[in-house]
Amino acid sequence: MPVPDVLSAPSTLEEFHDRLAAITEGLPKRLRQCAEFVAARSDRIAVSTVADLAAGAGVPPSALMRFCRIMGFTGYSDMQRLFREAYVPGLPDYATRLKTLKDREGGSPGALLAEFVDAGRTSLERLAKTLDEDALNRAVGLLGRADTVHLIGLRRAFPVASYLAYVFDKVQVPAMLHDGVGLLDHRFALRATDALLAIAFAPYSEETLALAQDARTRGLPVVALTDRPGSPLARLSDAVLLVPEADFGAFRSLSAAITLALTLVVAVGAVRG
Amino acid sequence: MPVPDVLSAPSTLEEFHDRLAAITEGLPKRLRQCAEFVAARSDRIAVSTVADLAAGAGVPPSALMRFCRIMGFTGYSDMQRLFREAYVPGLPDYATRLKTLKDREGGSPGALLAEFVDAGRTSLERLAKTLDEDALNRAVGLLGRADTVHLIGLRRAFPVASYLAYVFDKVQVPAMLHDGVGLLDHRFALRATDALLAIAFAPYSEETLALAQDARTRGLPVVALTDRPGSPLARLSDAVLLVPEADFGAFRSLSAAITLALTLVVAVGAVRG
DNA sequence: GTCGTTTTGGAATTTTTATTCCATTCCTCG
DNA sequence: CGAGGAATGGAATAAAAATTCCAAAACGAC
Known part of the structure; x- marks a missing residue:
């Protein structure tokens, strides 16, 4: 097992991501899957159980536990604490956000994005x-x-x-x-x-x-x-x-x-x- | 105990807050404390345990459990689910979906398309x-x-x-x-x-x-x-x-x-x- | 191929968390 | 001021989650 070369756990989200980026390469298959899933969906950590997250990453829970250790935490709960403390529900749901974006005056990049996202979704639905x-x-x-x-x-x-x-x-x-x-x-x-x-x-x-x-x-x-x-x-x-x-x-x-x-x-x- | 006059639980955050506002008045002391704390810090629900939340509201856990019931949920976990899903959509995990796909007609092209269309829609929503x-x-x-x-x-x-x-x-x-x-x-x-x-x-x-x-x-x-x-x-x-x-x-x-x-x-x- | 090492999956265990239950307290109304 | 019912707190229990551990598989060096 790759030995945790630093003993202290990340104490901010930034440190967490830095560390994650640093170790991902050179990790064996399953652990890398954990790393990649966590990198992509770190927002889920605060509200998921080990089992949920593991299922999302496509690995058994024990692999995820090992991953937490490698990141410098004592276990999943320890890692989760970091994300729970930083948790701000901030972002409103999709529909609201889209409306906010569209309400800007026509030319702003945000408004454009809203239009294109909408067009894309329509296309996909029609395709299906x-x-x-x-x-x-x-x-x-x-x-x-x-x-x-x-x-x-x-x-x-x-x-x-x-x-x-x-x-x-x-x-x-x-x-x-x-x-x-x-x-x-x-x-x-x-x-x-x-x-x-x-x-x-x-x-x-x-x-x-x-x-x-x-x-x-x-x-x-x-x-x-x-x-x-x-x-x-x-x-x-x-x-x-x-x-x-x-x-x-x-x-x-x-x-x-x-x-x-x-x-x-x-x-x-x-x-x- | 105030009898839950509606048997169905709120299924959106809006319904939740409506219901909360409607019942708060006329609640006994401890339950009102719960209601007031929840109204003020509803964002903590997704990432807190009953004990945490109860401590925050200054009531014993059992009081909070009663409160959940009054709100129409079967328990704290049930209420928490609403808040977790509202902020992190797309929880249906991939493991399950991959399995469904395989069970169903071994991954016919049509079924595949449906899955990819869905993934695409999710991506666009998250982008927005x-x-x-x-x-x-x-x-x-x-x-x-x-x-x-x-x-x-x-x-x-x-x-x-x-x-x-x-x-x-x-x-x-x-x-x-x-x-x-x-x-x-x-x-x-x-x-x-x-x-x-x-x-x-x-x-x-x-x-x-x-x-x-x-x-x-x-x-x-x-x-x-x-x-x-x-x-x-x-x-x-x-x-x-x-x-x-x-x-x-x-x-x-x-x-x-x-x-x-x-x-x-x-x-x-x-x-x- | 074979041996030693690393990695892995899952079952067993421990810990934490949710939930129930009931004896006690606190009201309220007669 | 006392009886009856509602409300409460906390201890007991059940459920769920995290964590450990170990046998088996995969890998790599020889």
């Missing part, structure tokens, strides 16, 4: 409600059977495509991001046993449509993540996933697209085992 | 609730005054960085994305009149930290978009924006980060006119 489950299942099937998943998404869709590439990598599914760097199109990287996942929102990029067309011509399955049923990309695809993104003013967020992308990858990862 | 407006205003100020905004975010943060680049371009603010292509670091593109916006989540990329350090050393303002107060990036920055991303299982979405990014850019765009 309107998504065609058959299409999703079909998409998962097609991508699950492919050797390599090719990804393309440019301009506004590029963040989604790069996120997909990241998560596919995490779940160890071979994926290739066609990013257009150097105007190299890597068209010939598409093999007959692969599949293409294309993302495009209006105005649809030529390059994305071209690659989708190419894949289709060669008989590869194409999955589309797009914004409208009538999108030119939809016509080229075997499974079409629609992202109902709400917008605020001229700006559209990507919350729904990102969330759908994550779902898709995790489901494909699960299918492949 | 917890974001430090001062930090946001400061960030907008710093970036608004810069000639060119440099952006860096790698791995999981890369989609956010590329999204920022896209939206900055839309609002016609000169921005440069440091994407690490070809391992060219473009460090010398940072001019004294520029600013850096760095995005990093655990585990923090060396390259991102290095560039932030570099910018700081040269006296450029650094704005951080990160996940924890103790993040190494936070220490290098003049304004720190925290993104409280909820995760589901091992997976974390980017809804909150994307939304905050959009807000930031639009606000900066507005400042520059």
Whole structure:
């Protein structure tokens, strides 16, 4: 067990976080899980039992106890005392806070945030409600059977495509991001046993449509993540996933697209085992 | 004993206070002491034991228990739950939810989507609730005054960085994305009149930290978009924006980060006119 | 592979905390 | 001023939580 190298416990929240940041690295798996969960949700400590917190972190209670020791406390209760003393319920609930923010004059950053958060939530709700489950299942099937998943998404869709590439990598599914760097199109990287996942929102990029067309011509399955049923990309695809993104003013967020992308990858990862 | 004239317990803080005000008058001495103390210090309920609270009110614990009953709760724990949940929402723990998910049709894509949508909504709510407006205003100020905004975010943060680049371009603010292509670091593109916006989540990329350090050393303002107060990036920055991303299982979405990014850019765009 | 060490999960134990119960006190009203 | 009922305090009990401990698993060095 990593020996507590300092014997005194942190006596302020700041000290606590400093110490936490200092030790997190170099901690074994379970203890690191504790450290990371605590870092992210330290607000819960004041009002949670060991069991609650441990469940949140995904570790057994005894691991959390060890963690408290390493932080320099004598036990969980000791650590909790620090947070209970500093506890100020301060923040009002979400609805109230949102209203406060919106009431500012239109231009303030806080008011903007409120609007975008609201738009994001609306998008997510609509996504859950309107998504065609058959299409999703079909998409998962097609991508699950492919050797390599090719990804393309440019301009506004590029963040989604790069996120997909990241998560596919995490779940160890071979994926290739066609990013257009150097105007190299890597068209010939598409093999007959692969599949293409294309993302495009209006105005649809030529390059994305071209690659989708190419894949289709060669008989590869194409999955589309797009914004409208009538999108030119939809016509080229075997499974079409629609992202109902709400917008605020001229700006559209990507919350729904990102969330759908994550779902898709995790489901494909699960299918492949 | 005053008979509880309503059998259901208050289910919101507002109901609680209404009820408290309604019954306080006409309560015998000790119970009134309880009522008055609770009215004054209701914020302590979430983090106190019966004994603590009773001591504060100057009554024996049993009196406080009676008080809880009169308020319509089954006991102190029941009353406490109301206060704990009001301030720390989202207590349904992940362990349970993961299990439900597995029990239910082995994690069908549809069920997964529901979970990720939920995590995304939670993230957005927490973002609205917890974001430090001062930090946001400061960030907008710093970036608004810069000639060119440099952006860096790698791995999981890369989609956010590329999204920022896209939206900055839309609002016609000169921005440069440091994407690490070809391992060219473009460090010398940072001019004294520029600013850096760095995005990093655990585990923090060396390259991102290095560039932030570099910018700081040269006296450029650094704005951080990160996940924890103790993040190494936070220490290098003049304004720190925290993104409280909820995760589901091992997976974390980017809804909150994307939304905050959009807000930031639009606000900066507005400042520059 | 095998040995020694570190880490882990869970059951057993202890401590703390909540809750009940009842004998006593304190009112109030006749 | 005394009887009856409400209110009270504290001791006893039950429940929940924290903490310890140890056998088993995982890991790392050889």
